[in-house]
Amino acid sequence: MKKIRWGILGCGKIARKFASDLRFVQDAELIALGAREQTTVDEFAKDFPAKYKHDSYEALVTNPEVDVIYVATPHGLHHEHVMLCLKHKKAVLCEKAFSINLRQAREMIDFAKKQNTFIMEAFWTGFLPPYLKMKELLSQGKVGNIKFLNAEFGFIPTPPFASRIYDPALGGGALLDIGVYPIFLALDVLGKPDHIDAVMTPASTGVDEQCSVRFQYNHGAIAQLFCSFAANLATGADIAGDRGRIRLSHRFHGPTTQLEYYSTTVETREVIRFEEAAGFGYEYEARHVNECLRKNLTESPVLSHDRTLLLMQTLETIRAKAGIKYPAD
Numbered sequence: 001m002k003k004i005r006w007g008i009l010g011c012g013k014i015a016r017k018f019a020s021d022l023r024f025v026q027d028a029e030l031i032a033l034g035a036r037e038q039t040t041v042d043e044f045a046k047d048f049p050a051k052y053k054h055d056s057y058e059a060l061v062t063n064p065e066v067d068v069i070y071v072a073t074p075h076g077l078h079h080e081h082v083m084l085c086l087k088h089k090k091a092v093l094c095e096k097a098f099s100i101n102l103r104q105a106r107e108m109i110d111f112a113k114k115q116n117t118f119i120m121e122a123f124w125t126g127f128l129p130p131y132l133k134m135k136e137l138l139s140q141g142k143v144g145n146i147k148f149l150n151a152e153f154g155f156i157p158t159p160p161f162a163s164r165i166y167d168p169a170l171g172g173g174a175l176l177d178i179g180v181y182p183i184f185l186a187l188d189v190l191g192k193p194d195h196i197d198a199v200m201t202p203a204s205t206g207v208d209e210q211c212s213v214r215f216q217y218n219h220g221a222i223a224q225l226f227c228s229f230a231a232n233l234a235t236g237a238d239i240a241g242d243r244g245r246i247r248l249s250h251r252f253h254g255p256t257t258q259l260e261y262y263s264t265t266v267e268t269r270e271v272i273r274f275e276e277a278a279g280f281g282y283e284y285e286a287r288h289v290n291e292c293l294r295k296n297l298t299e300s301p302v303l304s305h306d307r308t309l310l311l312m313q314t315l316e317t318i319r320a321k322a323g324i325k326y327p328a329d
Helices: 013-022 038-047 057-061 075-087 102-114 129-139 174-190 283-294 305-322
Strands: 004-009 028-034 052-054 068-071 091-094 119-121 146-154 195-202 208-216 222-228 237-241 244-248 258-263 268-273
Touching (some): 004 283, 028 038, 068 075, 075 102, 091 283, 146 174, 174 305, 208 305
Parallel strands (some): 146 222
Antiparallel strands (some): 208 222, 244 258
């Protein structure tokens, strides 16, 4: 089977994790790297060799041997870099947050459709085995009617800070960096909320250091969601209903090794365990992208364009409620 040839745009920390996991995808090949400086590419290639080491993004996107590009730059630059890829009809897996705002997200997806080119948001969580098991339990009615969802993600960044963390020009702040995970979970499990409340505490640069969000639904469910750069949190999630509760333990958004199910009807606790991921957990979304490309799809049936737009629309509403603004707005 001919391998899907990957390029990586942006050679930072997240790109290293993705490149490492791409080795576990049998039908994938890392063929090209692109950064703004040759020294950056060369350093990256020491650990993750590639046939082509480009010192510009333009050279990467015009390389005829590249089938798909993983955009791994800060989210404040995603719009610019994705549009560059799509201009040259390169399939795109774009890191989250997908963009700074809804306007940018719509432009990216509309242009992808115009170019008849695949694009998907890199929300790896939705492809991980523990997460898929959680969705299965919910579909089986194990929790019953969901009444409450709680999810939080928080850590104290250690110096030197990544440029995206606190810089407004790069979409800095807790919400777009890590708050996307609790928001994604709530939207996936409960759907679009009927009412949203949000507050934040600002960092010295004006971006949100912490953000608290509440979703309310007319059918009676409430979701409490929190993200923070001011405290180290358990980063767990609970989904509770009238028949049971599911607990996603530490790092609910990543490849955890277990989830817990508590039955209300028979008062039992079940621990469901999973094998440790071979890598960091990014190989699952990469496999899915390869499957989509082999089927000549321009949109993922799992992480659709509409799901990405709903997430971006919700984030925009949260920002308006909490007073989080960016120059790109």
